[in-house]
Amino acid sequence: MSEIPAVTEPEHRGAVLTIDLDAITANWRLLGGRLKGAALAGVVKADAYGLGMEPVAAALAAAGCRAFFVAHAGEGMALRRLLPEVDIHIFNGIAGGGAEDMAEGRLIPVLNSLGDIDAWRELAGGLGKTLAADIHVDTGMSRLGLPPDEWEVLTADGERLAGIAVAFLMSHLACADEPEHPLNRRQLETFGRAVEELPGTPASLANSSGIFLGTDYHFDLARPGAALYGINPCPGKPNPMAQVIRLQGKILQVREIDSPQTVGYGATHRAGGRELIATVDVGYADGYLRSLSNRGGGFFGDVRAPLVGRVSMDLVTFDVSEVPEHLSRPGSMVDLIGPGHTPGLTVDDVAADAGTIGYEILTSLGSRYHRVHRGGG
Ligand SMILES: *Cc1c(COP(=O)(O)O)cnc(C)c1O
Numbered sequence: 001m002s003e004i005p006a007v008t009e010p011e012h013r014g015a016v017l018t019i020d021l022d023a024i025t026a027n028w029r030l031l032g033g034r035l036k037g038a039a040l041a042g043v044v045k046a047d048a049y050g051l052g053m054e055p056v057a058a059a060l061a062a063a064g065c066r067a068f069f070v071a072h073a074g075e076g077m078a079l080r081r082l083l084p085e086v087d088i089h090i091f092n093g094i095a096g097g098g099a100e101d102m103a104e105g106r107l108i109p110v111l112n113s114l115g116d117i118d119a120w121r122e123l124a125g126g127l128g129k130t131l132a133a134d135i136h137v138d139t140g141m142s143r144l145g146l147p148p149d150e151w152e153v154l155t156a157d158g159e160r161l162a163g164i165a166v167a168f169l170m171s172h173l174a175c176a177d178e179p180e181h182p183l184n185r186r187q188l189e190t191f192g193r194a195v196e197e198l199p200g201t202p203a204s205l206a207n208s209s210g211i212f213l214g215t216d217y218h219f220d221l222a223r224p225g226a227a228l229y230g231i232n233p234c235p236g237k238p239n240p241m242a243q244v245i246r247l248q249g250k251i252l253q254v255r256e257i258d259s260p261q262t263v264g265y266g267a268t269h270r271a272g273g274r275e276l277i278a279t280v281d282v283g284y285a286d287g288y289l290r291s292l293s294n295r296g297g298g299f300f301g302d303v304r305a306p307l308v309g310r311v312s313m314d315l316v317t318f319d320v321s322e323v324p325e326h327l328s329r330p331g332s333m334v335d336l337i338g339p340g341h342t343p344g345l346t347v348d349d350v351a352a353d354a355g356t357i358g359y360e361i362l363t364s365l366g367s368r369y370h371r372v373h374r375g376g377g
Pocket of ligand 1: 045223226
């Protein structure tokens with residue numbers, strides 16, 4: 001795993017978020033290498049999990065990705081302007097509106113109910129065209145997708161899909177990151193039966209973790225998001241994915257305090273003796289979650305220093321008493337996530353400290369960072 005280079009240009013005034021597009025495409029290729037015959041899409045919803053949909057999708061397309069998934073029609077329209085020829089699938093489908101725009105933009109909505117199917121068929125009829133769509137059959141998530149009774153109605157009536165070119169029959173796994181969970185097998189079996197009931201239709205089941213459940217789960221198209229962005233698809237095992245982001249804050253001030261003093265809002269940290277406190281220019285308004293208060297850490301060079309006191313809106317404080325002075329001066333940078341190798345903090349490490357998952361850390365990353373996208377050519 002290679003280090004994500006630090007940004008050293010003197011004009012950068014504050015915190016820097018570096019996004020390694022080459023690591024994303026390397027992750028995409030690594031996942032593709034695990035598939036035997038299935039195609040590999042890229043999930044770029046929510047601004048590519050907070051990392052920038054446009055640069056990420058452009059890099060994936062340059063690496064050979066031909067199918068993309070987003071959640072909203074608006075995301076799909078933005079992606080269509082960037083990539084005129086790729087397949088763009090819309091997880092949330094047409095229930096939120098925008099069906100005409102999706103047809104116009106050649107977007108592929110995921111139809112999540114009989115009502116969606118009827119509306120899309122009628123739109124196709126009205127336009128006198130065949131329109132592509134995915135059909136989502138619910139196999140145990142109970143969130144979106146046709147429930148069993150609607151699935152029965154659909155398969156009993158061949159005319160229901162008139163004018164709809166079904167791109168993929170899809171479903172979504174609830175527990176793919178827990179390989180031993182019995183629901184995985186049950187969903188696989190239910191999905192396998194549905195695939196047989198719609199013969200000739202390509203199928204898609206696996207998200208990032210689903211790819212690691214075995215080839216049975218791969219079908220014709222896998223749809224990873226998280227693993228592309230460095231989140232471990234196999235929790236509890238070594239992470240096969242390259243780290244993608246490095247978040248560096250800048251030290252604004254270093255303060256020597258003595259034992260009767262406390263640090264930060266709520267006076268939640270009390271110095272045990274003489275302590276050096278470094279104040280860094282990142283806070284919860286930047287998506288550096290407040291739940292990291294008194295729990296997280298930062299790397300000053302190779303030296304980890306504990307986060308002390310509460311994370312405030314724009315600032316966070318570390319006890320740098322044990323950090324060599326040349327690494328903890330005002331103006332020097334601290335790795336809050338990264339640098340991409342050990343020692344350092346992965347997205348999953350920070351998520352564990354914050355009591356959440358890597359997905360939430362990434363999608364919370366704020367807009368105030370100086371963002372640098374590297375590679376991707
Ligand atoms: C977000 C999403 C994915 C991607 O999941 P990851 O766990 O990020 O790989 C795949 N399928 C559906 C339906 C999704 O909503």
